[in-house]
Amino acid sequence: MTISQAQQDIILKLDKLDLTNPQLEADILLSYILKKPREWLLAHPEFKVNSLQIINYKLKIRRRLKGESLAYILGHKYFYGYKFIVNKHVLVPRPETEMMVDIAREQRTKNKEQTIFVDVGTGSGCIIIALAKKLKYGKFIAVDISKKALKVAKENARLHSLENKISFLHGNLLSPIINNKSITNHQSPITICANLPYLTPIQLKNSPSIQAEPKNALVGGFDGLKYYRELFKQLKLLPNKNITVLCEIDPSQSKAISKLIKEKLPECKFEIKKDLRGLERLVILKK
Ligand SMILES: C[S@@+](CC[C@H](N)C(=O)[O-])C[C@H]1O[C@@H](n2cnc3c(N)ncnc32)[C@H](O)[C@@H]1O
Numbered sequence: 001m002t003i004s005q006a007q008q009d010i011i012l013k014l015d016k017l018d019l020t021n022p023q024l025e026a027d028i029l030l031s032y033i034l035k036k037p038r039e040w041l042l043a044h045p046e047f048k049v050n051s052l053q054i055i056n057y058k059l060k061i062r063r064r065l066k067g068e069s070l071a072y073i074l075g076h077k078y079f080y081g082y083k084f085i086v087n088k089h090v091l092v093p094r095p096e097t098e099m100m101v102d103i104a105r106e107q108r109t110k111n112k113e114q115t116i117f118v119d120v121g122t123g124s125g126c127i128i129i130a131l132a133k134k135l136k137y138g139k140f141i142a143v144d145i146s147k148k149a150l151k152v153a154k155e156n157a158r159l160h161s162l163e164n165k166i167s168f169l170h171g172n173l174l175s176p177i178i179n180n181k182s183i184t185n186h187q188s189p190i191t192i193c194a195n196l197p198y199l200t201p202i203q204l205k206n207s208p209s210i211q212a213e214p215k216n217a218l219v220g221g222f223d224g225l226k227y228y229r230e231l232f233k234q235l236k237l238l239p240n241k242n243i244t245v246l247c248e249i250d251p252s253q254s255k256a257i258s259k260l261i262k263e264k265l266p267e268c269k270f271e272i273k274k275d276l277r278g279l280e281r282l283v284i285l286k287k
Contacts, residue, residue: 001054004045006030013061025070032074033057068212080130084156089148091217093126096275097195099282100246101130103273107191107244114139116183116190120173120231121145123217125153125166127193132162139188140166143176146216173227174234189242192235196220196227198250224253225260232264235287243287251279261285 001009010026019025031038033056034049060073071077071092077084079093080101086092104127108115115138119128122142132140140162144150150168157163169176174192177183183190197220204210204219220226228247235245249257254272261270261283268287275281 001049002045003030003034003041003047003049006049006054006057007041010057010061013058014064016065028070028074029057029060033060067208069209072212077124079124079126080133082126082130082133082160084124084126084129085152085159086124087152088212089146089214090124090152091213093124096277096281097127097248098130099273099275100193100195100248101127101134103246103282103284104131104191104193105134107189108135108138114188116141116186116188118143118174118177118190118192120192120194121196121217121227122153122168123149123195125156125168127195128166129153129156129160129162131193132157132165133160141169141177141183142166143169143171143173145170145172146214149214149217173231174238178234178237184239186240189244190238190240192243192245194228194231194245195248196231198224198228198248198253200224203250223256224250225256228257229260229264232260235265238287241287245283245285245287247283247285248281249283251281254280257283 007026007030010029011022014022014025027038027041031041033053063073064070069092071086072088075085077086077092080098084093104117117131117138117140119142122128122144125142128140128142142153147170150170154168157166197218199218200223201219261268268285270283270285272280273282273284
């Protein structure tokens, strides 16, 4: 079988999944199995795929047809141009979250005064690692309640040679920070990145494609805002001035989260940014 025949075979097999871009998925899968870049596949459509490679892709398609995401099957996902190891203990990084990294980068101070970046609910570590890769100066901290997720995040930090630049802390939202004098006594600006679980149980039930992902990374109570409610409470306990909080939301939550901020943090200014699809996605809150 040639590469081009294998691509057609994969596309046909993936037909049941109703994917937006089956060709892309076929290419990513084949490129992984043949250990060649996608461009190489395009340039060598007549190259022969051996029988072991055919068995390998068929096994992976079987898992894919059972609803597992391609990222879990391959064990990695690209985010902000960097490769991240993923497994069933972490959420697969989403392209819409890249906007949070863009906005967080804009918050750094122009002089060398160190901004403190805190990634609450770090998962694979994709946000804090992308920031630490891009920014020369800054203090980088990541928190997660899941020890298994923190293990993956640390592995990713090692993969990008950042294990000495990022502190990984275990705990509930900001609690490891609130009790840390080296942060609360600091005069530097703080930028908190929070992509916390924000789906409702009904949204989760209606999304077959995300069933293999960890529930504790997806669902945020009955209205999806449980963790943001708690985060805003904790924010009041952080004595620092000049804090920016970035929260990713589901577009359907923009009214509810605006109401919540007005009620719980009336002294804060905020705006909600739209993502590339024009959907309200990111709250930028200034304390
Ligand atoms: C939606 S995932 C986001 C992961 C990653 N930041 C990303 O953007 O791909 C939410 C993460 O928050 C973590 N989490 C859930 N509850 C938490 C809590 N109370 N404190 C800290 N982290 C929490 C989960 O373990 C999960 O890794």
